[in-house]
Amino acid sequence: MTEPAARPTILFNAHPLHLFLASAYFYCWELGSRFDVVLLVPRGGEDHPGIRALLDQGRVRETVAMPSPRQSWALHRWAARTAPRLLARVRPVAVVQSNFQYHFNKSLFRAAGALRPAPLRIVYLSGVAQRHVPVERVLREVNESHIISLGRRLPLAPPGLARALYRVRGAVRYHLDHAVLPLLLTGRPLAPTLHETAGRIVSRTTAGLVDAFLCYGEADRQALLEETDDAAAIHLIEHPATAAGQAVCALAIPAGGEAGAIVALPSRSYDYERLDGDAWATEADRVADLWAAALDAIRARLGARPILWKLHPGRSGDPVMARVTQVLAAALPGFTVIPPARAAEDLICAAGAVVGDTSTAIVWAARLGGRPVFSLDLFDVPGGAEMERYPGITMVRGAADLARLADLEPTPPGARQPALLELLPRLLQQHQAGATAPSGDWPTIAEYQRCSPHPARLAGGSRTRRRADRPAPRLSVITICRNAHATLDATIDSVLGQDLAAETEYILVDGQSQDGTLDIVRRREGDFDQWLSEPDAGISDAFNKGIALARGAYVAILNADDRIDPDYYRRAVAALDASDAAYAFGDLRVERVDGTSFIQLGDPDYARHIHRVMPRLHHPTVVVRRTMYERYGLFRRDLRFAMDYEFLLRLHRLGQHGVHVPGSMATHRQGGVSHRHYLAATTEMRRIASAAGAPGAAWATWTYHVVKMSTRRLLDHLVGPRLVRRLWALQKQGLKRDP
Incomplete structure (x- = not known):
């Protein structure tokens, strides 16, 4: 009996949890029918009734707790260190969030973009009604509300102090979230798109951050175009709540009162401090009269029903709405106040029935269907008149509409939009088709395979003379060189003499040598499956060219001044066959310029150190699964010395690991680029470690190595290198004399 094929995974961010039932719940319900959904939940939110229902019904595979958005430092650390490992573990085909403006959303999308292949990054509208109001206007109104609240806590402060303090606090938070904390944890700032406390959009550029926006109507599309310049990425769909009867039944939420009641959801907030004297009481009486007339009219249309009155939590301290509640409770029979x-x-x-002004929940209720939904455009609420854009909502615009409420009709639905599960497969297919283009910071195999040969390229080898149906080799060995006439023969002999030679292809990439290296290559052309010689952009570029040519399941890189023991590749491949490790590594024999040598053992416990410095993962011994290059990209071309460290650290941060193969080793001659440019190589390593989230440890390690090397060179000059070497060997961990 065959096991069912594993379903693709979608990583879904449940934040903000207070809006989870508005849209996220229905997205997860729909997606869970075809995908394994992994849900990111703020700590403490695992008991949310919607999340429990999704788990009970098998629509969510697992939940993963993350820090609360209020814990800014913890959230930054989680995004920098834990999120990449989570992404590597679940391997999602898509990452879905309701926002891209805040630092956490950006960090998660940036981490997702580092995967190979990169998942589709989707932003969906959470369903709040105010999204069609210009975002900068919304921010200004929110900021004014916060400034007034802060001013109430500073009654003795001079005028303007609350506003100044609010702006200073907002500026500090803005720079902490987008510059200081990301630099400390990852070495790279986040590109801001929104400055909340300044009430303005900083940038509308979202290419490379978001692949698709999902919204539900033309009003939503226009709102998104104020926040992104990528109009082609915006897609209209039918809101998942539209056909959600089964999903609602699965919630099994206890009713908040008698079934069939009229739920009233006022959202109006008053800057009552700006009203002179008792003007706020007069305003409250006016609002209460309007609400009473509206509720009486709805009762007249639907019949006598109880009224459940629920204020927004943020309005509970508003004296205007408190007085409105008192007046209505005394005037209307069956009026029940629900805790905010x-x-x-x-x-x-x-x-x-559901009635409100611009309450975010009435849009949700309209999409849910099954009951009349009324929007009262009676209170001069910003954006109130625009609620008619949402299908299923009956607009009440004045006393005349209240008098003929029984004759009013809801806004009719527009043209049918594709359902979520109709659009998503197309988006995934398009995204996967475009995944051959380089994304993130690392080039891809596909990018190199598409490149046209350099006009000066020379090439040859035996691959073209072998049968086309020859099976792919188990191992590909790549040698890169430039002006390596003195050492290349020994390197070639060591590759051809190893035990796995019959199952190995050998590729040589030359950087247009001028010293007779090409004479050796032409003389020994039959020893190579393929060789090429052309100008390149550095060591990383040469590595990448070789990997793009390789066909083996495993790839090893052996430079032209290195040699390999006869049994090493056989043992390394066997170790990989017997494990799920991404790569194997061994021990290293280092030959000094004066002819002496020492052995440097590989470090099986490398994970303790890799975050701050290159541990003893000796690159001449590293054998990597080719799939690692396919998934996570090739070597970074902007690095001159420590590209191997960056690649192995990248694998580590994405949840991959290596296996140590003790006993056999490679032989490495000192005097290479990294040895000659020790300070530059160490500095580059420090930058890589800092960018990966450990700047403090990276700086400390860099300082230690610089001081150590400077001290050693000074002692070499004063007392001679041989005596210094003997003293150094006494304290050098992991070294022993070569027998």
Whole structure:
């Protein structure tokens, strides 16, 4: 009996949890029918009724706790260190979030973009009604509300102090979230797109950060175009709640009152401090009269029903709305006040009707269907008149509409949009088709295979003379060289003399040597499956050219001044066959310029050190699964010395590991590029470690190595290198004399 094929995985960010039932719940319900959904949940939110229902019904495979958004430092650390490992473990085909503006969303998308192949990065509208209001206007209104709240806590402060303090605090937070903390943890700042406290959009460039935006109507599209310049990435879909009867039943949320009640969701907030004297009381009476008339009219249309009155949690301290509540409770029979902390969605599930002004929940109720939904454009609420753009909502614009409420019709639905599960496969197919283009910081095999040969390229080898149906080799060995006439023969002999030679292809990449190296290559052309010689852009570029030519399941790189023991590749491949490791590494014999040598053992416990410095993962001994290059990219071309460290650290951060093969080894001659440019190589290593999230440890390690090397060179000059070497060997961990 064959096991069912594993389903692709989608990583879904559940934040913000207070809006989870508005859209995220229905997205997960739909996606869970075809994908394994892994849900990111702020700590403490695992008991949310919607999340419990999704787990119970098998629509979510697992939940992963992350720090609360209020824990800024912890959230930055989680995004920099834990998120890459999580992404590497679950290997999602898509990462879905409701926002891309905040630092955590950007960090998660950036980590996702580092995977190979990179998942589709999707932003969906969470369903709040105010998204069609210009975002900068919304920010200004929110900021004014916060400034007033801060001013109430500073009653003795001079005018303007609250505003100044709010702006200073916002500026500090802005720079911490986008510059200081990302630099400390990853070595790279985040590109800001929104400055909340300044109330402005900083940048509309989202290419390379977001692959697709999902929204539900033309109003949403226009709102998104204020935040992104990538119009082609915006897609209209039918909101998943539209056909969500089964999903709602699965919630099993207890009704917030009698079934069939009228749920009233006022969202109006008043800057009552700006009203002179008792003007706020007069305003409250006016608002109460309007609400009473509206609720009476709805009762007249639907019949006598209880009223559940629920204020938004942020309005509970508003004296205007407090007085409105008192007046309505005294005037209307069957009027029940619901605590503001109660979720509106659980009231709506059992409601007979829903009424509000611009409450975010009435849009949710309209999409859910099954009950009349009214929007009262009576209170001069910004954006209130625009609620008519949402299908299923009956607009009430004044006293005349209240008088003829029974004759009003809801806004009709527009043209049918594709369902989520109709659009998503197309988006994934398009994304995968475009995945051959380089993304992130690392070039890809496909990019190199598409490159046209350099006009000066010379090439040859025996591959073209062998049968086309010859099976792919188990191992590909790549030698790169430039002006390596003195050492190349020994390197070639060591590759041809190893035990796995019959199952190995040998590739040589030359950087247009001028010293007779090409004479050796032509003389020994039959020893290479393929060789080429052309100008290159450095060591990384040469590595990448060789890997793009390789066909073996495993890839080893042996430079032209190195040699390999006869049994090493056989043992390394066997170790990889017997494990799930991404690469194997061994011990290294280092030959000094004066002819002496020492052995440097590989470090099986390398994971303790790799975050701050290149541990003893000796590159001449590293044998990597070719799939690692296919998934996670090739060597970075902007690095001159430590490209091997960056690649192995990248694998480590993405959840991959290596296996040590003790006993056999490679032989490496000192005097290479990294040895001649020790300070530059160490500095480059420090930058890589800092960018990966350990700047403090990287700087400390760099300082130690610079001081050590400077001290040694000074002692070499004063007392001679032989005596210094003997003293140094006494304290050098992991070294022993070569027998």
